[in-house]
Amino acid sequence: xxxxxxxxxxxxxxxxxxxxxxxxxxxxxxxxxxxxxxxxxxxxxxxxxxxxxxxxxxxxxxxxxxxxxxxxxxxxxxxxxxxxxxxxxxxxxxxxxx
Numbered sequence: 001x002x003x004x005x006x007x008x009x010x011x012x013x014x015x016x017x018x019x020x021x022x023x024x025x026x027x028x029x030x031x032x033x034x035x036x037x038x039x040x041x042x043x044x045x046x047x048x049x050x051x052x053x054x055x056x057x058x059x060x061x062x063x064x065x066x067x068x069x070x071x072x073x074x075x076x077x078x079x080x081x082x083x084x085x086x087x088x089x090x091x092x093x094x095x096x097x098x
Contacts, residue, residue, distance in 0.1 A: 010036040 002021060007014045008029035017026055025039040060068075 005040040005042050006037050007040055008032060008034065008037050010034045014040075 001018055003016050003018050004025070005014065005016055006026055006029075008031060011029060011032040011034070013029055013031035015030065019026075026037050027035045029035075029037045
């Protein structure tokens with residue numbers, strides 16, 4: 001159940017109420033007793049996802065995870081070779097500029 005913010009137009013008192021979504025808004029101010037209370041529109045609440053289970057890949061089968069790990073390992077070895085050669089090229093071209 002959500003918590004709603006209220007403000008009284010008569011006495012300017014503000015408060016929070018824990019109500020069901022289907023409950024009718026409160027009209028009576030608990031401070032002055034007048035029927036001038038209005039429900040305020042708030043910014044809402046941010047969601048925090050902690051732990052596993054929030055990504056589609058968290059529920060993959062073990063066969064899929066093994067194949068993905070094998071692809072990652074084979075791809076990283078070729079990428080590692082490319083980055084070393086490009087690093088050597090940049091050093092040589094950097095030396096020729098000086």
